[in-house]
Amino acid sequence: MVAAGRRVWDLPVRIFHWALVAGVLASYVTSRIGPEYFRLHLAAGYLVTVLVAFRLLWGLFGTRHARFASFVRGPRPVLRQASQFLRGQPTRHAGHNPLGALMVLALLASLAAQAVTGLFGNDEIFNVGPLYGWVSDERSLELTAVHKLLFNWIAGAIVIHVVAILAHRLWTRENLVRAMWTGNKPAEVVAGDEAIDSSRLWLALLLLAIVIAALAAAVLLAPEPALSSYE
Ligand code: HEM
Numbered sequence: 001m002v003a004a005g006r007r008v009w010d011l012p013v014r015i016f017h018w019a020l021v022a023g024v025l026a027s028y029v030t031s032r033i034g035p036e037y038f039r040l041h042l043a044a045g046y047l048v049t050v051l052v053a054f055r056l057l058w059g060l061f062g063t064r065h066a067r068f069a070s071f072v073r074g075p076r077p078v079l080r081q082a083s084q085f086l087r088g089q090p091t092r093h094a095g096h097n098p099l100g101a102l103m104v105l106a107l108l109a110s111l112a113a114q115a116v117t118g119l120f121g122n123d124e125i126f127n128v129g130p131l132y133g134w135v136s137d138e139r140s141l142e143l144t145a146v147h148k149l150l151f152n153w154i155a156g157a158i159v160i161h162v163v164a165i166l167a168h169r170l171w172t173r174e175n176l177v178r179a180m181w182t183g184n185k186p187a188e189v190v191a192g193d194e195a196i197d198s199s200r201l202w203l204a205l206l207l208l209a210i211v212i213a214a215l216a217a218a219v220l221l222a223p224e225p226a227l228s229s230y231e
């Protein structure tokens with residue numbers, strides 16, 4: 001069945017979002033169950049790395065509402081939206097609203113930093129990240145310290161993200177989660193000329209292939225670390 005409404009989120013953005021949720025949860029769980037499961041943490045971490053790198057490119061080359069240029073605004077629209085919200089006049093947007101856009105950027109930037117610090121990190125016991133060989137041991141430890149600390153901020157941001165979406169639901173009765181699942185928002189929210197007519201799937205696959213190839217090259221070309229326990 002084709003969901004009613006007008007298409008705003010292309011298929012790549014929707015797959016990105018729900019795969020990212022799975023990848024971040026898996027990264028967290030696999031970091032907790034013990035160093036002997038590091039390979040699983042690595043797999044989940046690679047998933048998040050590829051997704052976030054893809055999404056950054058998709059923010060430049062993707063469809064209309066996926067592009068940073070369409071949703072990143074200056075401080076004025078953000079303050080206007082916040083004051084309208086406080087005065088009980090919530091606004092609806094075809095794509096991300098100005099405040100939501102700030103959270104999108106914060107999540108993408110912090111997850112990118114989490115992925116990069118993990119790739120160069122080590123656990124001081126047996127495990128090293130696949131790019132450890134590119135940096136000194138001291139630098140790797142510094143990056144690992146950031147990796148550990150930053151996750152607390154990411155977890156806090158995720159809680160705020162989910163609470164904001166649920167609050168939006170109660171406040172405006174608008175179902176943003178359904179839109180992120182089906183891709184569609186009601187016609188009252190999206191003008192006819194704001195809807196997208198294609199997901200640009202071939203371009204998305206090409207960008208995904210470029211991201212995977214770049215990561216594979218960085219990992220394969222990384223110098224062997226001096227640790228004997230590195231497999
Ligand atoms: C690990 C947890 C999560 C992370 C890292 C995360 C991250 C993100 C990111 C990066 C975006 C921007 C999407 C894009 O433009 O590509 C987004 C949007 C969104 N997320 Fe999440 N998310 C998480 C969990 C959830 C959950 C559990 C829900 C459901 C309650 C949810 C619902 C949404 C919705 C509805 C949007 C679109 C918001 C809008 O319309 O502006 N997210 N999320």
Ligand code: HEM
Nearest residue numbers: 024027031045046048114115118119121122123129148151
């Ligand atoms: C390929 C990418 C990644 C690599 C190579 C990697 C590597 C590592 C390493 C070596 C540790 C051990 C640090 C220690 O316990 O001393 C670690 C811990 C951890 N990682 Fe990752 N990681 C990656 C991605 C991620 C991602 C995407 C997340 C979450 C979004 C994440 C969350 C965590 C957490 C929560 C810990 C535990 C920190 C602590 O012990 O307090 N990692 N990671």
